[in-house]
Amino acid sequence: MIKKKYIQNKTESDPKDPSLLASELGLKFNKPSYLEIAFIHSSFRNENPEYKEDNERLEFLGDSVLGLVVAKYLYRTNPSASEGELSRKKATLVSTAMLNGLSEKLGLTSYVLLGKGEGQGGAQKKLGANLFESLVGAIYLDQGMEAAEKFILEHLIEYIKNSDKVKEATDYKSILQEICQKKFRLLPSYRLIKETGPDHEKTFYVSVSIRDKHSAEGKGKNKKFAEQDAAKQLLKALKIKV
Known part of the structure; x- marks a missing residue:
């Protein structure tokens, strides 16, 4: 178990305990340390050397899990779509803008431990998306693919279905x-x-x-x-x- 240390951030006087988020989302972690690491930003770890891990590795893992789950979902729900159409839809669903919107809905940034100099700036434009990916990575490591897939479909896909702001602007680069x-x-x-x-x-x-x-x-x-x-x-x- 990681000894928590909270600092001031822009949304709350102190970041919330991630265990509160888990309760709200109906998640029960076998190893709570995975959940805690998911909300430790690298800037915070750099300023607090007693913390040996940050969420970047979980973010990397979560990005891959998310991509696979979304690809599988699109393959099953779009039986007549071409490879190009599936790629376009996937790029939209896993875009930074989409994940930032979902992260805001879930309130993920109010749980993150940030370094003192990370409250503002361009790097923070992807903070919400990165937190969602690291949370997915934590769920996958703790409970496996089935639980991670259930979480993604329950939150990301439902968010997309119910969002008035979703626009499938083609991302040719992606x-x-x-x-x-x-x-x-x-x-x-x-x-x-x-x-x-x-x-x-x-x-x-x-x-x-x-x-x-x-x-x-x-x-x-x-x-x-x-x-x-x-x-x-x-x-x-x-x-x-x-």
Whole structure:
């Protein structure tokens, strides 16, 4: 059992005990330490060396479990969907925006131990999503795949069904990445080619390539949009329907 230490954060005067969350969600851990580690951020462990573990490994594990469960769910519920359609749906369901929304609904960030300098900043944009993944990893280690699958389907899938904010905006980069990992066992490489136009109305041009054998170019009002367009063009060149 980990000796808990709570610090001030932005949502409560002190983070809540994760065991309260487990009770609210109907979870009973055989090893409560898994649950506790799921809510120890690396920034907190760095400032408190007596803590030997943080949630990054659980997050890594939970990400894989989540991906498998969602892929299985989509395969079963979309019998006529193509590989591209399934990849697109999966990318939406496991996106940072989706998991952040679910994490907010469950109130996960009110249980996390954060370092003093982590209350704000860009890294915290993924905090909720990361916590959901680490919690999934903790459930999997403690109770196995069946329990983890039940938790994911009960909360993520139901959240999606009942959310008015869910929009299946196609994430071409995620689709291309998943296909590249499966078919080529590597990640696509993006490169900024040039920027044109005045500062207030720039156009960015980006190239994407796979092993220098397949490539395409895209453009957009910022680098992010240009990368999405490049990924879209490469998917078209590879004759992959999305």
